[in-house]
Structure formats: C-alpha cells, structure tokens
Amino acid sequence: MAEYGVPGLKFNIYQARGWDIDGTHYKGTGYTDVLAMDGETHYEYGIGSSYSVQSGPLKATAIRATYTTHRASENQADGNINEFRLVTTVPFNIL
Structure with a gap:
C-alpha cells in the first residue's frame, strides 16, 4: 500500500472450498468417523490486514x-x- 501513501499496510482475502468429500472407502484406524462422510462439503473464507512499522x-x-x-x-x-x-x-535482540 506504499503507492497509496501507507507503506507497511497490507490486506488479504481468501476462500477455500471442498465438495463431494467421500470417506466411505477409508481403510485407516485413527479417524473412523470419516466413514460416515459421503457427499460432504465445507468452505472457509477469511479477510485480514496487517501493518508493519517502517x-x-x-x-x-x-x-x-x-x-x-x-x-x-x-x-x-x-x-x-x-x-x-x-x-x-x-522483534528484539537477545544478545
């Protein structure tokens, strides 16, 4: 954002999606609950900003x-x- 007069300022946005999640063929032992998953979905989105002193x-x-x-x-x-x-x-110096 330096080009707008605010160096060190940042913005971000993201999205992630999962669909048709199928755990019915899972052969492991640690996560047996996934066997019930058939056609499951999920999504996640986020927005953020940060500023760093220059x-x-x-x-x-x-x-x-x-x-x-x-x-x-x-x-x-x-x-x-x-x-x-x-x-x-x-940040700080220890030595």
Missing part, C-alpha cells in the same frame, strides 16, 4: 488482524467456527 525504535513491529469463517457439513470433524485473531509481533 522506522524508529519499533521498526519491524507488526500487528495483524484476521477474521475467518469455516463451515462444514454434518459429518465433518472440524465443525463450524467464526474466529477473530489479533496478533502482535515485536
């Missing part, structure tokens, strides 16, 4: 905010979530 004593300090929504059909183990995260990164 100069001064806090140079490279970053703050990131993201919002994610995940929706899964009935037999999906991961279920449905709405999640907001606020993450701050402050």
